[in-house]
Amino acid sequence: MVLKASLSDFDGIGGFFCPQGIHMKTTKVIDSESFRRTVNRLAHEVVERKKGTENLVIVGIRTRGEHLARRLAKKIEEIEGKEVQVGILDITLYRDDLRGRLDQPQLKSTEILFDVTGKEVVLVDDVLFTGRTIRSALNALTDLGRPALIELLVLVDRGHRELPIKADFIGKSVPTSLKQEIRVLMTEIDHEDAVVLLETEGDGKESGQ
Amino acid sequence: MKLKSRHLLGLDGVSKEELTLILDTAASFREILDRPIKKVPPLQGKTVVNLFFESSTRTRISFELAERRLSADVVNFASSGSSVSKGETLKDTARNIEAMKIDMVVIRHSAPGSAHFLTRVLDANIINAGDGWHEHPTQGLLDMYTLREKFGTLEGLRVCIVGDITHSRVARSNIFGLITMGAHVSICGPTTLIPRDMEHLGVKVYHRLEDVIPEVDAFNVLRIQLERQASGLFPSLREYHRFFGLTKEKVAAARKPITIMHPGPINRDVELSADLADGEHSVILQQVTNGVAIRMAVLYLLGTTN
Numbered sequence: 001m002v003l004k005a006s007l008s009d010f011d012g013i014g015g016f017f018c019p020q021g022i023h024m025k026t027t028k029v030i031d032s033e034s035f036r037r038t039v040n041r042l043a044h045e046v047v048e049r050k051k052g053t054e055n056l057v058i059v060g061i062r063t064r065g066e067h068l069a070r071r072l073a074k075k076i077e078e079i080e081g082k083e084v085q086v087g088i089l090d091i092t093l094y095r096d097d098l099r100g101r102l103d104q105p106q107l108k109s110t111e112i113l114f115d116v117t118g119k120e121v122v123l124v125d126d127v128l129f130t131g132r133t134i135r136s137a138l139n140a141l142t143d144l145g146r147p148a149l150i151e152l153l154v155l156v157d158r159g160h161r162e163l164p165i166k167a168d169f170i171g172k173s174v175p176t177s178l179k180q181e182i183r184v185l186m187t188e189i190d191h192e193d194a195v196v197l198l199e200t201e202g203d204g205k206e207s208g209q
Numbered sequence: 210m211k212l213k214s215r216h217l218l219g220l221d222g223v224s225k226e227e228l229t230l231i232l233d234t235a236a237s238f239r240e241i242l243d244r245p246i247k248k249v250p251p252l253q254g255k256t257v258v259n260l261f262f263e264s265s266t267r268t269r270i271s272f273e274l275a276e277r278r279l280s281a282d283v284v285n286f287a288s289s290g291s292s293v294s295k296g297e298t299l300k301d302t303a304r305n306i307e308a309m310k311i312d313m314v315v316i317r318h319s320a321p322g323s324a325h326f327l328t329r330v331l332d333a334n335i336i337n338a339g340d341g342w343h344e345h346p347t348q349g350l351l352d353m354y355t356l357r358e359k360f361g362t363l364e365g366l367r368v369c370i371v372g373d374i375t376h377s378r379v380a381r382s383n384i385f386g387l388i389t390m391g392a393h394v395s396i397c398g399p400t401t402l403i404p405r406d407m408e409h410l411g412v413k414v415y416h417r418l419e420d421v422i423p424e425v426d427a428f429n430v431l432r433i434q435l436e437r438q439a440s441g442l443f444p445s446l447r448e449y450h451r452f453f454g455l456t457k458e459k460v461a462a463a464r465k466p467i468t469i470m471h472p473g474p475i476n477r478d479v480e481l482s483a484d485l486a487d488g489e490h491s492v493i494l495q496q497v498t499n500g501v502a503i504r505m506a507v508l509y510l511l512g513t514t515n
Contacts, residue, residue, distance in 0.1 A: 104211040
């Protein structure tokens with residue numbers, strides 16, 4: 001579905017800035033129905049490949065990875081009937097662009113209330129792009145302990161890796177150009193569940209991490 | 210959101226939003242202090258010099274730990290055994306150290322305004338760790354953090370600072386910060402140790418502990434500097450203790466238990482009785498722990514902006 005929409009239709013898109021009145025092309029890659037199905041499928045994939053929930057913990061990267069992690073954990077509990085521990089990782093302190101930026105990202109807490117040592121961690125983020133966020137997350141996670149295994153789950157893989165990182169569980173691969181931007185919307189913070197592809201003027205990597 | 214200034218010289222003039230940013234950032238760092246690995250990388254490659262022209266244990270160790278936990282390189286300087294004892298000026302000392310390519314300076318000095326002075330001669334970020342009787346902003350912040358942690362908010366909180374207000378930079382930083390955050394601040398001490406016209410800062414002045422005890426949620430007890438007695442500002446430590454020393458018997462007059470804070474080092478049974486200092490309503494050791502988180506927050510916020 002390709003539609004022309006004015007930006008005001010996307011008030012819920014966090015952090016996206018563009019002068020008012022500019023019309024841009026947006027494409028909905030995943031709507032709320034297929035969003036739900038994708039999360040369900042990912043939950044089944046994790047349980048299948050892990051052969052259960054033994055030793056499994058789910059760690060979401062703030063902000064949308066956190067909500068995605070909670071939904072996955074809930075679904076896995078439905079499937080297996082066992083509780084899965086969820087942690088939240090804030091990677092701000094581990095970013096490699098902390099000093100070059102004009103604005104300062106708000107530091108939030110990492111909330112991992114269990115020992116990760118010996119655990120099989122599924123690291124969850126919304127979009128996999130350059131891989132730099134995941135690199136930061138791996139450093140942050142290994143500073144907390146020594147997991148037995150870390151696997152990566154993302155809702156969208158949009159390509160353009162700058163580091164040797166790949167995802168183990170992928171919701172949907174969306175080939176993109178650098179002029180495009182991927183926005184994941186979730187009802188916890190936005191007004192709907194969706195994944196949207198936006199055409200932008202600049203180099204998408206500027207806000208890429 | 211970031212701090213307006215590249216330096217932290219005092220809490221006078223720092224906005225409520227900025228104070229909240231520092232306290233919230235410190236809360237994130239507080240979690241790191243409970244981890245098995247307490248080190249995070251944001252100040253990697255930055256060099257911080259701790260310039261301490263006055264003796265200090267707590268503050269210097271607290272700053273050094275904060276710097277190391279943010280992965281900064283740390284150089285310590287103490288005036289004894291340095292070129293200062295050979296007559297070098299503050300400006301020369303500072304510029305020589307900066308010539309060795311450093312990024313941030315933490316300074317403690319007996320002269321009020323010494324931190325301000327450094328901002329004019331150096332390019333580095335300057336953090337005031339106490340300048341004479343003027344301000345000690347990180348102590349003020351950690352006291353505010355500890356109170357916010359205990360009570361949930363500073364808005365409307367009734368805090369009384371007891372002791373030698375005249376010679377106290379801790380009192381001044383607390384007054385500025387707490388009033389900005391909407392707390393009701395009072396001070397209590399002998400007339401000889403309270404400056405005139407303190408009401409202009411927005412604080413209530415008391416000269417009898419009995420009058421203020423029913424009116425407060427928390428006491429911040431200042432250390433009585435023993436050398437003040439020699440200059441005749443109070444007759445004897447025993448008399449000071451009798452009138453202004455906080456004891457279990459005196460605070461028992463309050464309807465609710467009163468939280469006890471002290472910036473340290475404590476003169477036990479002079480300004481504060483040992484049973485109160487070690488009692489269940491004392492947050493003195495939490496203050497020390499929170500101090501590291503506050504200093505990490507300040508170093509992080511100043512050190513990662515351009």
